[in-house]
Amino acid sequence: MSEHAALIAPAAAEFAGILRGIGETEFAARTPCAEYDVRALLNHLLYWGPWLEAAGRKAPPPEVATGEAEAALVGPGWLDVAERQTARLVDVFGTPGAWQGMTALGTAQMPASIVGDMVLGEFVFHGWDLARALGRTIDVAPEAAEAVYVSAVAMGEQARSMKVYGEEVTVAEDATAFERALGATGRNAAWTL
Template structure:
């Protein structure tokens, strides 16, 4: 899957553009992820980003003093922190070697390509989540849509059992690849705030 390395930078650029459009008053907006408002979803991204980066570098995970819900990572500088984290993930996962061999995400050993696809999914799916929460659209390249669909379809049952994805959403006949990817990841492509 190292060919997906080329998809990381464009997906991250679209994601970063969405982040820059989030104002203070929008942090409480609902998202398609039922358990997250915008603030909590940003906290989720900032919490797990260092874990993904460490896995891409095949380095030990960061030490976590608290769990995600208690982390409280959305301070006045959250956008700067998020942009730097995004840039580091692009640096790591934009390189084909990050996708090769095995790595660990926390204590779980897995193929590095699975973690790379998680990063791509974070940018694409959570970018869509944030954009929809704000009533905006997101531009997903056809190649990225294919990649996240393949990953969501392959990992769907396991992700649902781990409560990472919601129940699969049936999409309309003739749905786009990205709409099928959203459905496979437990998202309703027609969701509105």
Template sequence: MTEHAALIAPAAAEFTGILCGIGESGLSARTPCAEYDVRALLNHLLYWGPWLEAAGRKTAPPEMSVGEAEAGLADGEWLSAIEKQTARLVDVFGTSGAWQGMTALGAAEMPSSIVGDMVLGEFVFHGWDLAKATGRTLDVAPEAAEAVLASATAMGEQARTMKVYGEEVAVAEEATPFERALGVTGRNPGWTR
């Protein structure tokens, strides 16, 4: 899946564009992820981003003294922090080397390409979540839509078992690849705030 490396930078650019439009008042908006408002989703991204980066660099994961819910990472200079984190993820996963061989995400060993697809999915799916929550539109390239559909389908059952994805949402027969990918992850493509 090293060809997916080329999808990372454009997806990150779209994602960052959505982030830049979130004002202080938007932080309490609900998102399509039922357990997260915008602030909690940003906290989630800031919490797990260093783990993904470490997996891409094939280095030890960060040591966390608190869990995600207690981390409080989406306060203060959250936009600068997430922009820098996104740039580091692009730096790592925008090259084919990060997609090759095996790596560890925490204690779990897995193919590096799976972690790369997770990063792409973070930008695309959570970018969509944040866009929907704030009344904006995320532009997903056709190649990125096909890539996240393939990876979401491949990981679907395991991700649902681990409560990473919700129950699959049925989509219309004429749904686009991205709408089908949203459905696989448990998101309703027609979600409104």
């Protein structure tokens, strides 16, 4: 949805602020993503960012020599790389055109709006994951919370089958849109270190 383009920059700014608060001593901290500690989650973000950017530009995917698990992208200078990658994603997905038509994420053809929602979700959900791992909070705008909730519900079944989301977590009837979004992705809003 091209109207979600306006949500990208504020979500990215919040995400980047969380990245700047991560020190090497926190790399081994657990995150709400059971398979990732902080270092592995940062590696995940650094690995997939260029793929998302290429999809937004409707360009060929990056040429990579290894898969995510074998990549070692969190070395000296990782924060600078992550901030530049975040800025490029904002440049691409902060414009409505990136959300229109079809694109490819790797070899999979899909509506560009789905990739845009993935980028917004990366900033919001993985921003929350990292913030929780550090014992911090994240400020998610109500419009962004509603957008990632709608997207998480729409992609839920397929994402769970691909092990991208965990089993849905039941939330209270009076849960916020963001708490509902977290639950839809298999995250527990009450998760603590």
